[in-house]
Amino acid sequence: MIPDEPAPDAPSRRSVGAPAERDGEVPGGPAGRGRLVLSVAAVACAVIGLIALAAILLTALLGGTVWPGFVLASYFCLPIAFLLMAALVVLSALARRRS
Template sequence: MIPDEPAPAHSPDPRHGTGDTQDGRSRGRSVVLILAVAFAAVGLVSLAAILATAFLQGTVWPGFVLATYFCLPIAFLLMAALVVWSAVSRRRS
């Protein structure tokens, strides 16, 4: 193949399947990513509510405290799992 020649069209190899497993893996990774972002957003919004309430010298609702205590660590663990998942998938390919 010369440099100016277009690459040949890639035909799926029937021995390796249709690629549905790759789509399933990326879909699973997307779900974990969305969950991590959602937990982080809820945790940060509740943390901001705690700080605003404390700044205004009000009584902090315990639900905000619980949301901050649980959502932020869960988001961190999900993000760490995504990093490990990505490293493992790169190592396999």
């Protein structure tokens, strides 16, 4: 190859025989879509729980009365988020083991 010659095209990352992904389609089919929904739910629960926990700490720091809804949100959302994330780890390990 001479310095002025254009570089050859890079090989495609898609393996031979693998179907091309369509726009808007989650890789892995329905199983990939289920993991996506599970991960979005886990992140949403974690964010809600952490915001509620921050509100509890801020209210206590300012010497106010803590609203029980914040306590309930942190009591339920954080453990649910943890369990969903643990389920995602297990599902990913099982999927990796199958392939």
